[in-house]
Amino acid sequence: MWGWKPSLFPSAPEEKASAGPEAGSQKDSSSQAEQVQIASIRPEEFQGKSVSEPLRADWVVVLKSQRVMRLLRSGEVIREYEISLGKNPNGPKMRQGDNRTPEGLYVISGRNPSSAYHLALKISYPDPIDVINARSMGSKPGGNVMIHGLPNGVKNKYRMEKDWTNGCIAVSNEEMEEIWNLVPDGTPIEILP
Numbered sequence: 682m683w684g685w686k687p688s689l690f691p692s693a694p695e696e697k698a699s700a701g702p703e704a705g706s707q708k709d710s711s712s713q714a715e716q717v718q719i720a721s722i723r724p725e726e727f728q729g730k731s732v733s734e735p736l737r738a739d740w741v742v743v744l745k746s747q748r749v750m751r752l753l754r755s756g757e758v759i760r761e762y763e764i765s766l767g768k769n770p771n772g773p774k775m776r777q778g779d780n781r782t783p784e785g786l787y788v789i790s791g792r793n794p795s796s797a798y799h800l801a802l803k804i805s806y807p808d809p810i811d812v813i814n815a816r817s818m819g820s821k822p823g824g825n826v827m828i829h830g831l832p833n834g835v836k837n838k839y840r841m842e843k844d845w846t847n848g849c850i851a852v853s854n855e856e857m858e859e860i861w862n863l864v865p866d867g868t869p870i871e872i873l874p
Contacts, residue, residue: 691759702736714843738863741789741870743850745770750828752863762861766868773874774806774848776815777823782848782872783811789828789868792861799854800861801831804870823848828870830857 736759738752745766752760766782767774771786783806792804807822809816815822828850845851850872852860 711745713736736863737865741864741868743782743870743872745784745872745874750852752860760859762852762860765846765851766844767846768844770844774811774823774826776818776820778847779823780847782846782850783807783826784872784874785811787870787872789864789866789870791866793827796827796829797833798827798849798851799833800857801827801829801849802861802864804850804872826850828852828857828860828864830854 690711706842711840736754738754738759740756741750742753743749743764744751748764748766750762751758767780769780770782774781775826783804785806787805789802790805793801793803804826806826807824813820826848829846831854837857845865
């Protein structure tokens with residue numbers, strides 16, 4: 682394609698030694714020339730070529746007390762966002778209408794591209810334990826807990842500075858678009874106090 686093949690591995694030491702000192706220096710300078718040639722390729726030359734897609738998250742962690750959500754890949758943080766929570770942010774969600782954000786281990790169970798809050802990823806709340814706990818208090822557990830953007834019609838530059846949702850996790854619309862692309866359905870989400 683470009684008239685050369687890059688070497689993925691350096692020459693073995695035995696090859697340089699057996700070819701004599703002059704041959705070793707030729708290989709070294711040839712290898713350096715290839716490295717310079719690789720480094721000089723402009724981004725537009727890659728246009729239309731297959732490149733690996735961006736890292737996708739395999740775990741989401743929400744730290745409610747810090748108002749932070751982290752996307753992780755193989756244990757490494759790949760993105761971090763400031764978040765807004767439910768209007769009553771302290772403690773786990775116990776029942777419908779308590780305006781709390783749940784705590785526990787869930788998964789991203791779906792997505793809504795037509796959300797009233799730009800885009801939304803559904804969190805699998807309530808789980809069976811949440812249902813049992815709510816029923817033991819004579820209540821329904823609630824549901825429709827999402828990670829979402831700002832209300833439609835609100836300008837993206839506007840940043841919510843307080844907890845304002847009914848129990849969801851909110852970010853800016855630009856951040857939500859990035860999260861939408863980085864977090865596949867089925868990704869575990871751990872929501873911590």
